[in-house]
Structure formats: structure tokens, C-alpha cells
Amino acid sequence: NVFDxxxxxxxxxxxxxxxxxxxxxxxxxxxxxxxxxxxxGYPFAREAMAKKTALEQGVDVSGDCxxxxxxxxxxxxxxxxxxxxxxxxxxxxxxxxxEYRHYVQNYGGKLIEVPVKDDFSLDTKALxxxxxxxxxxxxxxxxxxxxxxVYLDEDIKALSEALVRHGKKTGRKPYLIxxxxxxxxxxxxxxVAPVFPVYDCAVVVTSFAKNFSLPGERIGYIxxxxxxxxxxxxxxxxxxxxxxLGYVNAPGLMQRVVAKTWNAEADYSLYEKRRNExxxxxxxxxxxxANPQGAFYLWCKVPGGDDDxxxxxxxxxxxxxxxxxxxxxxxxxxxxxxxxxxxSILNSRNAFINAMKDFKA
Amino acid sequence: NVFDxxxxxxxxxxxxxxxxxxxxxxxxxxxxxxxxxxxxGYPFAREAMAKKTALEQGVDVSGDCxxxxxxxxxxxxxxxxxxxxxxxxxxxxxxxxxEYRHYVQNYGGKLIEVPVKDDFSLDTKALxxxxxxxxxxxxxxxxxxxxxxVYLDEDIKALSEALVRHGKKTGRKPYLIxxxxxxxxxxxxxxVAPVFPVYDCAVVVTSFAKNFSLPGERIGYIxxxxxxxxxxxxxxxxxxxxxxLGYVNAPGLMQRVVAKTWNAEADYSLYEKRRNExxxxxxxxxxxxANPQGAFYLWCKVPGGDDDxxxxxxxxxxxxxxxxxxxxxxxxxxxxxxxxxxxSILNSRNAFINAMKDFKA
Numbered sequence: 001n002v003f004d005x006x007x008x009x010x011x012x013x014x015x016x017x018x019x020x021x022x023x024x025x026x027x028x029x030x031x032x033x034x035x036x037x038x039x040x041g042y043p044f045a046r047e048a049m050a051k052k053t054a055l056e057q058g059v060d061v062s063g064d065c066x067x068x069x070x071x072x073x074x075x076x077x078x079x080x081x082x083x084x085x086x087x088x089x090x091x092x093x094x095x096x097x098x099e100y101r102h103y104v105q106n107y108g109g110k111l112i113e114v115p116v117k118d119d120f121s122l123d124t125k126a127l128x129x130x131x132x133x134x135x136x137x138x139x140x141x142x143x144x145x146x147x148x149x150v151y152l153d154e155d156i157k158a159l160s161e162a163l164v165r166h167g168k169k170t171g172r173k174p175y176l177i178x179x180x181x182x183x184x185x186x187x188x189x190x191x192v193a194p195v196f197p198v199y200d201c202a203v204v205v206t207s208f209a210k211n212f213s214l215p216g217e218r219i220g221y222i223x224x225x226x227x228x229x230x231x232x233x234x235x236x237x238x239x240x241x242x243x244x245l246g247y248v249n250a251p252g253l254m255q256r257v258v259a260k261t262w263n264a265e266a267d268y269s270l271y272e273k274r275r276n277e278x279x280x281x282x283x284x285x286x287x288x289x290a291n292p293q294g295a296f297y298l299w300c301k302v303p304g305g306d307d308d309x310x311x312x313x314x315x316x317x318x319x320x321x322x323x324x325x326x327x328x329x330x331x332x333x334x335x336x337x338x339x340x341x342x343x344s345i346l347n348s349r350n351a352f353i354n355a356m357k358d359f360k361a
Numbered sequence: 362n363v364f365d366x367x368x369x370x371x372x373x374x375x376x377x378x379x380x381x382x383x384x385x386x387x388x389x390x391x392x393x394x395x396x397x398x399x400x401x402g403y404p405f406a407r408e409a410m411a412k413k414t415a416l417e418q419g420v421d422v423s424g425d426c427x428x429x430x431x432x433x434x435x436x437x438x439x440x441x442x443x444x445x446x447x448x449x450x451x452x453x454x455x456x457x458x459x460e461y462r463h464y465v466q467n468y469g470g471k472l473i474e475v476p477v478k479d480d481f482s483l484d485t486k487a488l489x490x491x492x493x494x495x496x497x498x499x500x501x502x503x504x505x506x507x508x509x510x511v512y513l514d515e516d517i518k519a520l521s522e523a524l525v526r527h528g529k530k531t532g533r534k535p536y537l538i539x540x541x542x543x544x545x546x547x548x549x550x551x552x553v554a555p556v557f558p559v560y561d562c563a564v565v566v567t568s569f570a571k572n573f574s575l576p577g578e579r580i581g582y583i584x585x586x587x588x589x590x591x592x593x594x595x596x597x598x599x600x601x602x603x604x605x606l607g608y609v610n611a612p613g614l615m616q617r618v619v620a621k622t623w624n625a626e627a628d629y630s631l632y633e634k635r636r637n638e639x640x641x642x643x644x645x646x647x648x649x650x651a652n653p654q655g656a657f658y659l660w661c662k663v664p665g666g667d668d669d670x671x672x673x674x675x676x677x678x679x680x681x682x683x684x685x686x687x688x689x690x691x692x693x694x695x696x697x698x699x700x701x702x703x704x705s706i707l708n709s710r711n712a713f714i715n716a717m718k719d720f721k722a
Contacts, residue, residue, distance in 0.1 A: 009397045019390055022614075026387030029380055034575045036370045070431055070579065073607030081467075102605035106442075214395045216613030218431065218579075244463035246434035251612040252577030253383075 003348040005336035006321040008145065008297070010213040012271070012339075017264035018212050021257045034252055039243045040235075041068025041221070041250055045259040052262045053204060053223040056183065057196035065226050067238045068250035071218040072181045072207035076103050078245060079205060079222055080137075082237035083175055084109040088136040090177075093122055095299070095330035097145045097179070109136065113329045120149035120290055120299070128162035137175040138163065142192050143182040146328045146335040147299040148292020150186055153193040160199035167201075176202045181220070184211040186294035187272045200227040203234070208258050210295070211266060219254035271296050274338045277345050282336075285352040298336040299325070303359060306332030318355035320348065364709040366697035367682040369506065369658070371574040373632070373700075378625035379573050382618045395613055400604045401596075402429025402582070402611055409620040414565060414584040416624075417544065418557035426587050428599045429611035432579040433542045433568035437464050439606060440566060440583055441498075443598035444536055445470040449497040451538075454483055456660070456691035458506045458540070470497065474690050481510035481651050481660070489523035498536040499524065503553050504543040507689045507696040508660040509653020511547055514554040521560035528562075537563045542581070545572040547655035548633045561588040564595070569619050571656070572627060580615035632657045635699045638706050643697075646713040659697040660686070664720060667693030679716035681709065 013019070040046060046063035054061040069075035080090070086108030092100055094113035104111045114130045117123050127138065138159070142151045160176065167173025176199050183192045183206065195202040207220030222238050224231050242249070249255075278298055282289050288301040300322075302311040308324040312334055315322050325333030338345060374380070401407060407424035415422040430436035441451070447469030453461055455474035465472045475491045478484050488499065499520070503512045521537065528534025537560050544553045544567065556563040568581030583599050585592050603610070610616075639659055643650050649662040661683075663672045669685040673695055676683050686694030699706060 007397070009393070011393065011396075013390065013392070014395060022387045026383045029374065031374070032370070032372065034375060034383075034577050035372075036368070036576045070435075071607070071609055073609050074431075075607075077607035099605065099607075103607060106606060215397045216610060217395050218609060218612050244460065245467060245606065246432070246436075246438035246460075246464060247608075248432055248434050248579065249577060251579050251615070253614070254612070 002319045002321060003344055003351055004321040005338065005340060006323050008337045008339065009215060010210050010296070010339050011341065012213050012268070014213045015261070015264040015266045018214070018257060018261045021261045025253060025256050025260070037249060037252060039249050040239045041066070042255050042259065045255040048259040048262050049221045049223060057194040059196045059226065061223065061226055064235065065224045065231065067222040067235060067242060068255050069205070069220045069222055069242065070247045070250055071209060071215070072179060072205050072220045073099065073103070074218065074247050075205035075207070075220045075222045076177070076179065077106060078238050078241040078247065079177065079203060080104060080109065081107045081241040081245060082234065083136050085136070087134060089132070089134050091127060091130050091135055091138045091174070093127065093140060095146055095325065095328040095333065097141055098327040100139060116147070116149070120144065120147040122151050122155040122159060124155060124158040124162055127159060128166065131162070131166045131174065133170045133172055135172070135174045137177050139177045139179060141179040143186060143292070143294025145182065145295055146297045146325070146330065147290045148295050148297050149290065150190050150192055150293040156193045156195055157198050160195070163199060163201070173201050178202060178204045180204055180206040181210045182295040184266065185268045185271060185296065187275065188293065190293045192294070196225045196227065200225055200229065202228070212264070214254070217251060217254045219250055219258055221250070271339065274342055274345050277342065278336065278338045281345070281349045281352050284349070285356040287352065287356065296337060296339045298338060299330070300334050300336060302332050302334060303356065308332055308334050314359065315355055318351045320351050320355060363680045363682060364705055364712055365682040366699065366701060367684050369698045369700060370576060371571050371657070371700050372702065373574050373629070375574045376622070376625040376627045379575070379618060379622045382622045386614060386617050386621070398610060398613060400610050401600045402427070403616050403620065406616040406620040409623050410582045410584060413623045418555040420557045420587065422584065422587055425596065426585045426592065428583040428596060428603060429616050430566070430581045430583055430603065431608045431611055432570060432576070433540060433566050433581045434460065434464070435579065435608050436566035436568070436581045436583045437540065438467060439599050439602040439608065440538065440564060441465060441470065442468045442602040442606060443595065444497050446497070448495060450493070450495050452488060452491050452496055452499045452535070454488065454501060456507055456686065456689040456694065458502055459688040461500060477508070477510070481505070481508040483512050483516040483520060485516060485519040485523055488520060489527065492523070492527045492535065494531045494533055496533070496535045498538050500538045500540060502540040504547060504653070504655025506543065506656055507658045507686070507691065508651045509656045509658050510651065511551050511553055511654040517554045517556055518559050521556070524560060524562070534562050539563060539565045541565055541567040542571045543656040545627065546629045546632060546657065548636065549654065551654045553655070557586045557588065561586055561590065563589070573625070575615070578612060578615045580611055580619055582611070632700065635703055635706050638703065639697065639699045642706070642710045642713050645710070646717040648713065648717065657698060657700040659699060660691070661695050661697060663693050663695060664717065669693055669695050675720065676716055679712045681712050681716060
């Protein structure tokens, strides 16, 4: 009877085509089917991801721009090790996915947090002001975890222009790393802005964890903008870091699965429905929250204070599990993951309403 | 028509029980079947690996001693990040698996190479002499890649005693890390010595890459000696580093496969047969080599010199691909991986004989 909104573990089934492909490919007993392949991944998998990236970004992409990875987290680690010198920093709009801090620190880097605007959109002026000669990359996440915000084309364009200006001024153009595991999960017809057409030193890291509900299988990739001046060196460096960090290669069977099914149709309307239901409950309970345009998180304000740890502890008494915002660089906020059953959401109504009633009392 | 002995990509088929399990488990469409699980891995998978470890080590092991990993390379990286402070060193008998140097350097450590004896057994006196207060771990690999040597019980015991002495003297007892992906692949009835009964701070890292021919699927684990004084802290640290290095968890489907099939019967006699065939060819050609007791490598002496790079280049002219020994810390040697078809081995006879004839001429 606990309402667990604490985990981002997708709860829709994988698309049928994906489950079919897993079943079908697992039958194969060809020689070396589960053997090593190049560290960058199967050439056919890289080609397929290049096609997907080309569709999403609206520019031609070839397989040699892609490195298959152990999920988006593995992709980010391989990429950050490739681009960071010790002492470098990575600028991130805040709130942000909590693990970024670790990933950057793993390679001697420092995360520089730049708060977003009140509507959770990018504060491009503040981002520009935070850039220094030590800035190896700006790391954005759209749709954002935890706010659900999708950054607009004009914000991406403004940020890109700022990065170009900074590069001209300092001689060091930061990479723009786009962490996009939630790209496909957007609502109300909103689309994630393509970055490759507006900024050459752009890199996408992503996975099939959230869109295909395969997070435990660790399959993702890195896609480098074909227009990136040091594209070949960067791809080679990512292949090398994939190897020496001990990933070695992305899981082979799953590479075959996503190569075959990357454009499988998936229906995220259930997430949208749950968002609407949870929003209506929060509104009724009087909890202020962001209006997510994608992913499956509701970013909520701690009522009458900023101690999110204490408030999440308090919510536990009402059997509601939430993630404190401080971990995401968002003190005074908390995150509800609505990748849970509709029944659980609907049943949580009284818990939220009572929790808020008692809290105010 | 190239005789490619350069890669350690196992060429036997996976055991039938393993292929059957992959096929069977891939059919399952249960809710959350491919979802996140605890970073340490499925509890049932940890339990199964504990059983396997208990059988191999001859001591009781419980599931909470095990962390599932993205192959043995992922296991080593998570473990080394957990145990290394910057400036620490890791002692390794040399020659050694070339990637160790990267894995140790990834976390600010330094690899200290200690040559093995002429028969490729451990030089425990030299190993003991190399220990300092900076020594976080000694890393052994049995059967060894590249020499194929299996370390004897008495050598492991002597090394353990040296580590205990060093620990008493300095207050810092190094971990003994046993990298054992080839444990099952031994010949002539030789068994890999158990380490847990003789040394408490011992950790096994391994995978199902070589014994089950699944290297591309990235499934392995870390098993900590239940008698290790800081067992719980070390396991917790490995779970944490698995998470923050972006592995997140070992691939889920493959965790299920090995949990079900870890004790599947496998027949390595084909590797032994190929070893014998290649040995007979090398002997006929006059190439001096180690007598491997396990794994699938022949460690060979460069004839009349020590420039292994040049000699491997020379062998290419005779269509033989070999790995230069320098990468393994073994200048003057080269490695032949005989995980290739019997036909290819038999057909390489003339190439080896001609290469040596021309070389001497």
C-alpha cells in the first residue's frame, strides 16, 4: 500500500516489435553470435543508430559518427573521460540528473551548476557567463530529469551562439553534450530540438532504457555531429575510453535488437494520462509543480519551506515515497516519478490530500 | 588465407544449456523483466554466483558477497575504483593482461610489474619485495593471459603469507585480486588454486566470456571473501562504483542466463586438442614457447632477438597474425591465441615452418 514515486524505472512494456526481436534473435546459434565485436559496436548497429540520429537531427549522419555504449550512463562516462582534462569543468543547467556530478568527478572534472529560469527553461545568459577556458562541455538533458522541461529551439540556438562566441574569444569551444534518453517521451506534440544543425561540436548520448523500457539491459550510444571539426579524433577517443574503462563493448545481443527495432512504434500516451492524473491530484492537494512536457517526472515545490529531505521523510508517514530535490541540485523541491500503475496514482489521491492537510495544520 | 592468432575471442559454441537458456528467457514478457534491478544485480543471480564461488573456493559464500558486473573488465574497474587512492599502486606478476595498466591508471594508480620465474610461476619473493605502504592490491590472473600458467597452491599460499607479513608490518594489508575468466579452461586435470581459504582479503573477479563463449554480452561478477574483515564496506563500495562509473548494473537478461546455467557442462577438450596441434607445429618450426596449462594462448619467444614488434610484422608476411609481447609487459615474446579453427591451425604449419626457415636464412 505504499505509493512509490521514487524511481525512474519505466513501467510500460517494451514495444511488441522489440520483445519479438529479443525472442527471435535469442534463437540464433551462429558461430561467434555472442562473441567480441569491434569496441565501437557492430558496424550494422552503428549504421542503424546513425540513421536514427539523422532522422532526429535533420542532418546526414554516417555509422562512423556512432559508438555503441553500455546505456547512456556508460556513454556519458566514456565521453567525459575522452573530453575532460583534470581541472576542467562541465556546465550543467540545474536542477540536473544527480549522477552527473559523479560522472564528471570520475575524470577529475568539476560540475558547474547554473540555475534554470523560473519556468525551467535554459538561462542562456547565465550559462554563457559561467563559461571559462576550463569549460570542456555544457551538458543538457531534454526532456529534463527531474523537471520534465523540453528546451526550445530558440534556447538551443542562443546557447549555441554563446558557445561559438566563447570559442572565438578563448580558442576553446566547449562540446554541447545532449543527454537524451527521454527524447521520444514528450507530450502535447512537443518535439526535442535538434542540435546538430545549429552547433558543430555537439554530441548526443542516449539509450533505449526509457523509450523501450529496457533500462536493465544497458544499451545506448554516442552520436557525434558529423560537422564536428575533430569528429574522427573524438570518436576514436570514445572507442578507446569504452575499451579502457572496461565496458569493452555494448551488450551484443541488445545491439542486434536495437539495430533491428530502433524505429519501432511505441505509445507513450499512458505516461501522458498518468501525468494528467497526478497533476490533477497535486493541484487538488495544493502542491505547486512544474508542467512537464516530457519524461515521466513531476518536479514539486516543498510547501512552505525548503527542507526537501524533511518533507520527503514526512511524506513517508503518508506512505508516499518521493525523491528529495537536493540530490538534483534543487533544494526545496522534490521529484515524483509517475512511471507507476494508474491504479497506484489514483489510489494516492487521499494520501496526498491528507498529507497536505496535516502538514498545514 | 590469413592465420589470425591475434585475438582472444573464444571460438567454441556456448554450452547448449546456455544457448537454450538465452532462447527460453528471451521469450518472457513479464512486467519489468528488462527493468532496473538493484545496482548489485538480481538477488537470485548474486546467490547463484555465491554458490559457484563456494564450490570453487571451498568455503561458504553468501549472495551478499557478490556484485554482478559488466564482464570481468567492468568488475575490475569497479573494484579498482573502490580500493585505490590516488598514488596507490597495484602489483602484478609480469607478463600480464595488457589492459590492467589502463584499469589501474583510470583511478590514479600505478601498475608495478614483477617478473615471473622462468617457468612462468609466481616469484613470491620478488612480489613480497615489491610491496610498499602504497600497495592497494596484488592482481593475479590464473590461468594467465598470455602465458597460460596456472599458479600452484603452494605459490598462492606463499604469496598470502607474504601479504599477511606485509600487512602486520605496515598496517595495510593489500587485497589479493584474482582475475579468473579462464578458471574453467585448464588442461591435464590441473585446477586453479582456491584463494579464499588461505587469504582473507581476497577478491575474485571473473566473467562468463571465455568459459561460456559470451564475451560480447558483458556478464561477470565480483566475489569478495566472506572472511574479509571489511567485506561489507568493500561490497558496498563496489556497488557504489558500479553505479557511478555508469555501468549501473550488469546486463539483466544475461544475469538471468548465468544464474540459471552457471554449472552447465562445457567441453574444453577442443582447445586442448588445438593447443597440442599448435605446440607440435611450433616445436617443428623451432619456436620456443611456454607450456600452457589453461586458457587458450601460447606464449612464444622471438627467435634470436627481442624485437617482438618487428618479428610480428615479419610474421605478417607469412600471413600469420600474432600479438607482440611488449603490450603484455613481455618484450621479446609474442602471443598466439589458438581459439581458432582446427583447420586454420593445421593449415598454418607450412607458414610457421617457412617463416622460421626464411628468418634464419
